[in-house]
Structure formats: C-alpha cells, structure tokens
Amino acid sequence: MPANCEYSMTRSDAIDLTGIAQLDLAMRREALTSYLQTNGSQRLVELLAQxxxxxxxxxxxxxxxxxxxLIEECGVHPDKFISVNLPTIIGACQGVLxxxxxxxxxxxxxxxxxxxSIANQSPRTTCDVEFMAHDRKGFMCHAHLDERGEPTKVCVGHAKASATQ
Known part of the structure; x- marks a missing residue:
C-alpha cells in the first residue's frame, strides 16, 4: 500500500508550520498574518492546501x-471490525455543524x-447523528450502557438539538 502523502511541502513551510502549530489561537493568527504579509496570498493558499x-x-x-x-498486538481478527472510527478533518467539519x-x-x-470530542470529529459518528435526527428512537448515548453493552438512554445533546428544531 502506498504511503499517505497527498501533499508536498518545502522545508521552510514545514519549519514555519511546526512553530505555528505550537501556538495558541491568537498567536497562530498573528503568525499566519505575518506569513501572508511576507509570502503573499497565493503562497498562503498553497500552504493551507498542503x-x-x-x-x-x-x-x-x-x-x-x-x-x-488491534490485529497484531491485540489479536483482533480483521473481520470483527471495519476500522476504528477515528477523527478526521471532514468529521471535525461535520462536528462543527x-x-x-x-x-x-x-x-x-x-x-x-x-x-x-472524539465522537464530534469522527465521520461515522457525525453521519449517524445526522441520520438518527430523522428516527423516532433518536441518537443514543454511548456513555450509558446495559450489561450487554447496548445504550440505554437518548443522548443529551441529541435531545437538546431535537428540542430546538
């Protein structure tokens, strides 16, 4: 399987981003504004794309x-799961909504x-939330489970969101 590398970045940009990534939000804005002033808008667009x-x-x-x-260290057979529902950029964007x-x-x-939250940034979960918005049962809270591991109550966030629609 090929490496996941749909990006190419200059050493200089990698160094700049390393520094920027360590800053708080206000300082990141200042650093990116400085990058824009030094390099121009097209270069900033390219940096964001990369x-x-x-x-x-x-x-x-x-x-x-x-x-x-999971497979090698924990002995979980690959047929037992369809990958772990981890956060992604797309999931995080859906989570904002x-x-x-x-x-x-x-x-x-x-x-x-x-x-x-992890669930708020995980694409499968955010899709489930949107799908279950149209289901009478509602989206269930995974923090409250019965002895079989099944959710026992509707998600508080889901209930609040449903009430405001």
Missing part, C-alpha cells in the same frame, strides 16, 4: 496504525454534540 493534505494523511495513518495494533445545534451542558464528556 496542510490539509498533510492532516488527511495523518488521520489516515492513525486509522491504519490503530487497525494494525452538529455542535452548533445545542449547548452541550449536561451531556457526557464524549458527546458527539460537544465540539472537539
């Missing part, structure tokens, strides 16, 4: 590695409606 390709490759590699660990539907107060830590 960064997205890199972020997608990192997400793909994390998924591949988690599958490999979901999180904007309600205030997550009272929801569990891992709630799909809580911006930035």
């Amino acid at each position: 960064f997205i390709g890199m972020a997608n490759a990192v997400a793909e590699n994390c998924a591949e590695m988690s599958d490999q660990v 979901i999180a904007s539907k309600c205030d997550p107060k009272g929801a569990c830590h891992g709630c799909a409606y809580r911006l930035g």
Whole structure:
C-alpha cells in the first residue's frame, strides 16, 4: 500500500508550520498574518492546501496504525471490525455543524454534540447523528450502557438539538 502523502511541502513551510502549530489561537493568527504579509496570498493558499493534505494523511495513518495494533498486538481478527472510527478533518467539519445545534451542558464528556470530542470529529459518528435526527428512537448515548453493552438512554445533546428544531 502506498504511503499517505497527498501533499508536498518545502522545508521552510514545514519549519514555519511546526512553530505555528505550537501556538495558541491568537498567536497562530498573528503568525499566519505575518506569513501572508511576507509570502503573499497565493503562497498562503498553497500552504493551507498542503496542510490539509498533510492532516488527511495523518488521520489516515492513525486509522491504519490503530487497525494494525488491534490485529497484531491485540489479536483482533480483521473481520470483527471495519476500522476504528477515528477523527478526521471532514468529521471535525461535520462536528462543527452538529455542535452548533445545542449547548452541550449536561451531556457526557464524549458527546458527539460537544465540539472537539472524539465522537464530534469522527465521520461515522457525525453521519449517524445526522441520520438518527430523522428516527423516532433518536441518537443514543454511548456513555450509558446495559450489561450487554447496548445504550440505554437518548443522548443529551441529541435531545437538546431535537428540542430546538
């Protein structure tokens, strides 16, 4: 299988991004503004395009590695799972839309409606949330399970989001 490398980046851009990635949001904005002023808008567009390709490759590699660990280290047969539902950039974008539907107060830590949670950034979960919005049963909370591992109550975020529609 080929490496996940739908990006190419100059050494200089990699060095700049390494520094920028370590900053808080306000400082990242300042650093990117400085990059724009020094390099121009086309170069900033190219940097963002390459960064997205890199972020997608990192997400793909994390998924591949988690599958490999489950198979090789934990002895899980590949037929027992369809990859781990890990966060991706696309899942995170979908998660922004979901999180904007309600205030997550009272929801569990891992709630799909809580911006930035693993579930909120996982594409399969965010798709399930949207699909279940049209189901009477509703999206179930995975923090509250019965002895068989089945969810026992509707997700707090889902209930709040449904109430505001």
